Structure formats: C-alpha cells, structure tokens
Amino acid sequence: MRRDIFQAIADPTRRAIITLIALQAMTPNALAEHFDTTRQAVSKHLKILTECELVKQEQQGREIYYSLKIDKMKEIDQWLEQFKKIWETRFNQLDDLLVTIKNTK
C-alpha cells in the first residue's frame, strides 16, 4: 500500500505524535505516556509514520528513539504555498480588471 505524508497527518493521534517528536527524539514508551492509549497503539502509529517516511529511528542502547524528518514536513508547506500563489495571481488579475472597469466608467 502506497503511503504519503497526507495519510500521516490524517489522524489526530499521529498529528500529536508529530508535534511531540518535532521537539525531541522520543521512545514509544515515553510517547505512550502522553496518550490515553496503549503502547501498541502508539507503535502502530509510529509504524505508519515510518512508512510515510516522516520519522526516523535511532537505536540508543536498548531503546529506539523516534524523531521527525523536518524536510518531509516541508513538502506539505510547499504545496500549500503553490496553492496560495494561485490565489494571489487570481486576485491580482481581479485588481487589474477592477481598475480597468473603473477607468472606463
């Protein structure tokens, strides 16, 4: 199954996990303490986030620490920025048209 960043942020628990690990790398146990859910559920979300290539894992001793791939999050902002540009262009054209109409009156 193909996964992408939009599936990653589609779930509220995953969004919360993203927010937490954006600040510092965390273990699944430490993350689970922030939620009314089992460690297994947190691990499942981390698995999806990993498949979305949004998080990276690092082994430290016996623990696995999860952290956020910031570059991947930027992809979301990049396409939103494109969308914003479309609107800017469209509105500038409307400015242009309004000026033209007012000048011909």
Next chain:
Amino acid sequence: MNSNLQFDFLVDKEMNTIKVRREFSANQQLVWDCYTKKELLDQWFAPKPLSTKTKSMDFSRGGHWHYAMVEPNGTEYWGWTTFLEIKPIDYYTSTDAFSDADGNINIELPQAVWRVSFVTKDENTVVETIVTYDSLEDLEAVIQMGMKDGLTSTLERLDELLIILK
C-alpha cells in the same frame, strides 16, 4: 502586488478547509459582478498563464457555471460549478467539480464546497472564500492538477502590469 490590501490565506489541515480573505479597492456591487458574470469572470478567474473560457453560465440557485481553464498550448481543464444558495450581493455557496467539455462531472476527482461572502469595508470590499474538501488528499490532488509552473515569474510580471495601469 498592492501591499495595502489585506490578504489572508489560512489553511486548517484538520478541517480540510482553506480560508482566503482578500480586500479589493472597488465597491461591493462591482466586486460581486466580477464574481458572478461570465464576461467578467473570463477576464480574471484562471491564474496566468492560463486563461478562462466560459461555455455556459446560469447564475441562479441550482444553476451552473461550465468553464475551462486553458493553457497557452491549448490544453483545457474543464470545471463545473453548481450554485446552491445566492444572496446578492452578500454571499453565495457552490460546489466545484472537474468535468469534461460536455459538462459530464468527473466523479473520480475531488469536489469542493465554496462559500464566498462579500463585505463592504470603507471604500473597499472584503471577499472571504472558504473552500472545504472532503480530505487533505483531495486538496493535494487538486494542486497537482497541472497548475504548478511559472507562477512566481507570472506574479512579478503582473506586479509590473498593475503599476503601469495605475
């Protein structure tokens, strides 16, 4: 770009909505006309380098706007807007879908619900557009529909044009 005019672009990723607020230096009736008359819509709606071509329009409750955004090379992207609620000159709501040249709606591509409202602010008009998609994936799909290249340079050219016009 006229930096004196308000422009807000807010994305609510949890609600799958985009809220765009923009001020225009014209009265509410004129701005309303630009949004609701085909001969005016054709002059601004598609972001350059695309142009707008209306095939048919019936601006009334249950009516529609069937139009194409056309690339310089002639490629056409057809859209079908259905008007739901209209309260001149304050607001209208509509659904926005992709279609073909014959007006058959493409149900495999995402549809969005638009609410466009107009408010007078001193001599100007503020237009608020709220676009709601079923999901973020839908929104992503819309953006990947070809409108991606050359927008920045276009913006710069437009700025120059606006200065000349004013």
